[in-house]
Amino acid sequence: MLPRVFVSLPETVAMLAKHRGGDLALVDERERVTWRELDKRVAGVSRALIADGLAKGDRVAFLALSQVPAVVALLGVLRAGGVAAPLSPMLTPALAAHLIRDSGAEWMIACELLAGLADAAVAEVDQAWPARRRIALDFARPDWISVGDFVAGAPADGPSAVALEPDDLCNIIYSSGTTGVPKGIVHDHRLRTDFALGLALEFRMDQSTVNLISTPLHTNGTWMTLLPTLAVGGINVLLKRFEPARFLQLLERESVSHAFAVPTQIQALAERLENSPTDLHALKLLISAGSSMSPTLKLRATALFDGKIMELYGLTEGISTVLKPEDVAAHMATVGRPMVGVEIAVLDDADRPLPPDEVGEIVGRSAGIMRGYWNRPDATAEIVWRDDDGRLFIRTGDMGRLDHEGYLTITDRKKDMIVSGGINVFASDIEAVVLEHPDVVDVAVIAIPDPKWGETPLALVRVRPNAVDIESIRHFANARLARYQHISAIERQDDDFPRNLLGKVLKRELRAMHSGIPQAVQEN
Numbered sequence: 001m002l003p004r005v006f007v008s009l010p011e012t013v014a015m016l017a018k019h020r021g022g023d024l025a026l027v028d029e030r031e032r033v034t035w036r037e038l039d040k041r042v043a044g045v046s047r048a049l050i051a052d053g054l055a056k057g058d059r060v061a062f063l064a065l066s067q068v069p070a071v072v073a074l075l076g077v078l079r080a081g082g083v084a085a086p087l088s089p090m091l092t093p094a095l096a097a098h099l100i101r102d103s104g105a106e107w108m109i110a111c112e113l114l115a116g117l118a119d120a121a122v123a124e125v126d127q128a129w130p131a132r133r134r135i136a137l138d139f140a141r142p143d144w145i146s147v148g149d150f151v152a153g154a155p156a157d158g159p160s161a162v163a164l165e166p167d168d169l170c171n172i173i174y175s176s177g178t179t180g181v182p183k184g185i186v187h188d189h190r191l192r193t194d195f196a197l198g199l200a201l202e203f204r205m206d207q208s209t210v211n212l213i214s215t216p217l218h219t220n221g222t223w224m225t226l227l228p229t230l231a232v233g234g235i236n237v238l239l240k241r242f243e244p245a246r247f248l249q250l251l252e253r254e255s256v257s258h259a260f261a262v263p264t265q266i267q268a269l270a271e272r273l274e275n276s277p278t279d280l281h282a283l284k285l286l287i288s289a290g291s292s293m294s295p296t297l298k299l300r301a302t303a304l305f306d307g308k309i310m311e312l313y314g315l316t317e318g319i320s321t322v323l324k325p326e327d328v329a330a331h332m333a334t335v336g337r338p339m340v341g342v343e344i345a346v347l348d349d350a351d352r353p354l355p356p357d358e359v360g361e362i363v364g365r366s367a368g369i370m371r372g373y374w375n376r377p378d379a380t381a382e383i384v385w386r387d388d389d390g391r392l393f394i395r396t397g398d399m400g401r402l403d404h405e406g407y408l409t410i411t412d413r414k415k416d417m418i419v420s421g422g423i424n425v426f427a428s429d430i431e432a433v434v435l436e437h438p439d440v441v442d443v444a445v446i447a448i449p450d451p452k453w454g455e456t457p458l459a460l461v462r463v464r465p466n467a468v469d470i471e472s473i474r475h476f477a478n479a480r481l482a483r484y485q486h487i488s489a490i491e492r493q494d495d496d497f498p499r500n501l502l503g504k505v506l507k508r509e510l511r512a513m514h515s516g517i518p519q520a521v522q523e524n
Contacts, residue, residue, distance in 0.1 A: 008164040008189045009196060009230060010046075010079035014039050016233050020207075025230075027254065028068045028238040035233075038072065045076025045147065046161055048154035052132060054107070056081030056162055057169060061105035063087050063096070063114040063121075066213045066222060066238040069137040069147060073109050074217065078170060078189075081162035082107075085172040085184070086218035087121075089114050090500065095181070097124030102184060102375060103172055106132045109147075112139035113240070119143075166190035172374050173220050173316050184374030185220075185316045192227060195368050200228035202322050202339055203258060203285060203310070209234030210282070212250055212259040214242040220316040221289050225260045234258075244272040255282035262290035262503035266301050266309075273304050285310045285325070291504040292410055292428075294435055295332050302328050311335055313410060317383065317394055319344070319364030321408050334407040342366040345393060346402055351385060356404045359411055359426075363393040370394075399426065416507050418447040418455050423484045427507075430457055430485055434477045439467035444497050444505050448489065448514060456488040458514060463492060 007015075016025070017039030026033040033041075054060070060077045062084060064070035077084050085103040087096055100108070100121060110118040115136065122134070136144040170192045174182035187195070203225070205211075211229040213236060215222045229236050237254050239246060242265055250256060261269065266288055286305050289312040293301070302309045307325050313335035314320025321344065323336030338344045345353050346360040354360045363385050369392070372380040385393045399417060400410045411426040418425040427445035434443040442462040447455040459477070461470060474490040481487070491514075498506040 006164070006166045006190070007193070008078070009193055009227060010042065010075055010161070010164070012231055013042060013075060014161075020233060023233070024235050026068045026071060026236050026238065028066075029240070031068050033068055033072075038075075041072045041151075042075040042079055043160040044151040044154070045073055046079040047158050048151045049076065049080040049082060049107070050160070050162070051154040051158050052107075052150075054080050054082050054132075057083060058107075059083045059085050059103045059105040059172065060107040060109060061085045061087055061100050061103060062217055063089065063108070063110040063118045064137060064217045065089070065111055065113060065240040066216060067111065067138070067240050068238060070109075070111060070217055071226070071236070071238065073135070073137060073147060077109075078164075079161045081164065081168065083169045083171060085174075086216070087174065088182075088218045088500075089117065089216055091117070091121075093117060093120035093124050096121035099174055099182065099184070100125055107135065108133070109135045109137060110144075111137045111240075115139060115141070115144070164189050166193075169371070171223075173223075174218065175316060183376055183379055186371040186374050188371055191318070191368050191370070192223075193231070195223075196227035196231040198340060198368070199224060200232050203228060203287065205229060205232050205234060205258060207233045208257065210237060210254055210257045211235065212237045212239065212247070212254070212256045214239040214247055214265070215260065215262070219290075221260055221262070224289065224312070225258060225287065229258070244268045245276070248272060248276065248278045251283060252279045257282055257284045258287065259283070259285075260287045260289065263288055263293045263297060264499065264503040266293065267297055270297070270301055270304050280306060280308070283308050287312060289314065292335060294432065296435055298328065298332055313408065314339075315364075315394070315396055316370070318369035319366050319394065319396070323407075327407075331407050334403075334409045336408065337406045338364070338408070339366070341368070343393075344402060344406075344408060345387070346400060347385065353387070354401075357401055359399055359401045362396040362398045362400045362408070362410075364396065365391060365393045413507070416446070418445075418457055420447075420450070420453045420455050420457070420484060425457060425485055427457065430459065430477065430481060430487060433480050434459055434461065434473065434487075436480070437473050437476050439463045440473060442493075442497065444493075444507065444510055445487070446507055446510050446514065450488070457485070459487045459490045460493045460497070460510065460514075461490060462494075462496070 016035040021036030025035045025038045060082045134144045136146050168189050170187050170189045172184040211225050287310050311323040320339050321336045344364045348360045383394045399412045412428050430445045431443045444460045445457050448458045450456040474487050478486045498509040
């Protein structure tokens with residue numbers, strides 16, 4: 001028998017360069033790159049890293065936005081056998097330094113807009129950090145080497161790739177950190193290849209795909225459309241920073257077929273689209289992920305984008321569901337059904353599987369489950385649940401229910417659930433009712449201490465100009481809520497809620513901000 005052959009994503013780029021070298025692969029605001037050019041540049045970065053001492057499994061930290069040089073460098077790291085550890089632009093220098101130490105990265109690659117954060121983070125890292133290089137993607141500074149000089153300094157006849165095996169590590173994606181310090185989620189090359197091909201199937205991608213990305217490299221949402229487009233030989237259009245007018249302009253100019261945006265971005269796009277007609281004839285899917293869309297936004301976006309909205313719920317750890325455009329109308333409140341190869345279950349407080357339509361913790365299994373949390377065997381063990389047959393599922397930390405047709409509805413984060421008088425109260429249920437008020441733009445509901453009930457809901461609301469008194473919003477909502485769900489206090493929120501880059505509201509920050517709030521006055 002012949003040995004099994006594994007084709008990694010960096011090898012796929014080389015194959016596309018060989019067979020479709022003149023076709024376009026990457027576009028950003030500065031350049032348009034063919035597959036042949038991409039492969040040559042990737043090989044150059046890989047050769048330079050190998051010459052600089054990078055060995056298979058060594059980690060490389062990234063602070064980079066979506067642009068051609070960043071994707072070239074990322075693929076170069078992977079082709080050399082390195083492990084990419086992209087970091088969030090929203091980190092503090094101290095936290096970025098912590099993640100650099102945690103990953104053990106010996107190289108830092110950064111773009112100009114994030115070089116200040118990179119410098120500050122490196123300055124925070126212990127002097128024992130084995131730093132090799134700071135590689136600048138699009139700028140020049142004395143203490144950085146430009147990627148061009150780095151590549152030019154490598155021997156032209158040196159090796160430009162290593163043989164990648166399925167179990168070789170590919171990346172460490174640090175979680176968004178909505179509940180604390182981010183954990184490093186580890187994927188190997190087999191998982192990333194399966195991830196790319198599975199999503200290409202779900203997203204209906206092929207060689208004609210033109211995909212628009214406007215989120216940074218650190219988020220798995222970026223990889224969610226970047227890698228499938230690469231895998232099928234489509235074109236990735238890269239936008240360093242999201243700006244609604246520019247996003248819509250690129251949709252039209254580049255005949256974009258697929259795009260990824262988080263719900264807050266979709267909200268901004270919808271507002272812009274209502275006043276700025278855009279030719280969307282080429283668009284097949286606008287994919288929403290990162291946090292759940294409200295039914296109101298889902299309905300509005302579906303109408304404005306000609307029924308081309310697809311919602312994805314998932315964890316970087318390796319499970320996901322999709323709500324396809326043809327299912328939106330009939331299953332508006334859900335996040336769809338499990339992706340191909342994914343199984344979902346819902347557990348009660350005793351970790352027993354629940355029947356359909358019962359609310360509990362969501363767990364899931366798939367072939368794409370992460371290898372584990374980097375340097376955190378304790379956290380890896382905590383996320384595991386096994387069924388009666390010994391099959392491994394991972395805990396999501398989300399509460400929800402599956403209906404008889406397999407559609408999943410998210411009710412809340414487990415840690416965000418409010419326990420009032422011994423009854424579980426889901427903030428999302430309250431938020432959905434508050435959003436029905438015409439003066440409410442956005443709402444976040446959190447728990448505050450209560451001497452009688454233990455916890456009770458506080459609603460933080462963002463309202464339209466000249467809105468009615470917010471107390472009337474509380475009465476409006478309470479008239480429509482069950483008594484145990486009643487909002488006991490309401491506050492106006494002048495600024496947007498604290499969010500991560502995927503648009504998730506950071507409720508732990510809201511709770512910290514309101515930890516000293518006076519105890520709520522309960523209604524009789």
